[in-house]
Amino acid sequence: MPDIQCESHRNEQQASPGLTLVHNPRRLMDSAEFGPIPEPASLDRPQISELVAEVNRLYRVGGLQTALAIGRYVIAACFSGDTTRVRDPRRHPNSFRELAAREDLMVTASYLFNAVAVTEQFTLLPAAIAEALPFTHHRRLLVVHDPDAKLELAHLALDRAWSTRELASAIDDQMAQMSVSRVGRPKMPNFVRAIRLLEAATTLLEDSEDWEADMTRYTFSASAPIVERANMVLAKLSPTIERLNLLVYGNDEAEGV
Numbered sequence: 001m002p003d004i005q006c007e008s009h010r011n012e013q014q015a016s017p018g019l020t021l022v023h024n025p026r027r028l029m030d031s032a033e034f035g036p037i038p039e040p041a042s043l044d045r046p047q048i049s050e051l052v053a054e055v056n057r058l059y060r061v062g063g064l065q066t067a068l069a070i071g072r073y074v075i076a077a078c079f080s081g082d083t084t085r086v087r088d089p090r091r092h093p094n095s096f097r098e099l100a101a102r103e104d105l106m107v108t109a110s111y112l113f114n115a116v117a118v119t120e121q122f123t124l125l126p127a128a129i130a131e132a133l134p135f136t137h138h139r140r141l142l143v144v145h146d147p148d149a150k151l152e153l154a155h156l157a158l159d160r161a162w163s164t165r166e167l168a169s170a171i172d173d174q175m176a177q178m179s180v181s182r183v184g185r186p187k188m189p190n191f192v193r194a195i196r197l198l199e200a201a202t203t204l205l206e207d208s209e210d211w212e213a214d215m216t217r218y219t220f221s222a223s224a225p226i227v228e229r230a231n232m233v234l235a236k237l238s239p240t241i242e243r244l245n246l247l248v249y250g251n252d253e254a255e256g257v
Contacts, residue, residue, distance in 0.1 A: 043078075043095040051077055051099050056106045064118075064135040067111075071119025074099070074112065083120040090248070110202060117142050121150075129154050136164045143199060144171060149178075168200075191244065198237075 043051070051074070058069045075081060078096040085091040096116075100109035107115075118138040122130045124147060133141075137157055144150040153174065157167045 042093075043098075048095065048098050048102065051095075052102050052105050055099070055112070056104075059106050062135070064131075064133070064138065067115040067135050067138075068119055068122060070107070070112070071115040071117075071122075074116050075119060079116075083123065086116050086120040114139055114142070125151060125154055129158060132158055134164075137162075137167055140164060140167050140171060143196070144174075149174060 054073060055070055058073065059066060074096065075083060075086065078093050078099065079085045085093070099105065100112050105112070118135065121138060121142060125133075129151075130138075133154060137154075141150055141154060144153060153167065153170060156162065156170065160166075162170065
């Protein structure tokens with residue numbers, strides 16, 4: 001595998017062979033320094049195993065710096081440094097999908113996607129703001145696609161010391177205002193609305209500082225029906241996602257090719 005540049009703010013962290021830790025958060029994305037970005041190369045199973053081992057090594061504790069270290073490593077290894085591919089799931093290389101599906105990976109597929117997405121988002125915000133926001137805040141901001149709105153919310157989150165819940169509420173309010181202002185635009189398809197709601201729900205459930213604290217206030221008899229409802233929803237969701245894959249990608253994607 002080629003040498004991979006990856007950033008970590010922990011000076012004492014040592015890189016494995018082929019991995020150089022750098023301190024400039026934007027260095028990986030600087031095409032002027034690294035030259036033209038090539039198409040992502042396909043990786044064989046031993047190379048994917050190397051990626052798994054390195055991601056597992058980097059994942060020692062949670063937090064922003066760990067996510068950025070993993071994100072930059074994966075973007076360099078799977079995306080050839082091309083962050084535009086991160087924004088469009090249809091352009092995710094097969095190597096990234098194979099990595100996310102590995103059972104011996106210590107992080108979930110959702111965490112891996114969030115890590116690369118937050119890494120890409122990190123380059124869009126001023127350094128002082130991006131570095132001051134915690135990982136949970138960065139995750140919340142992923143659903144905000146307008147750069148100006150993203151920057152404004154990030155500013156407010158720091159200036160007003162918002163919790164993740166307060167930031168999520170502000171994002172919901174802003175999206176509601178944007179929806180009201182879209183007079184005359186075509187109605188958003190139901191499946192797009194549903195996927196966005198699922199994205200928001202996944203982010204909320206992954207926010208351990210929120211839902212794990214909430215669970216302590218529930219008895220088993222109160223929480224069991226809720227979990228059962230979640231299982232029923234997931235059972236209905238799988239064939240729906242398969243149908244969407246077939247409509248968007250065709251038979252190859254539906255068959256996992």
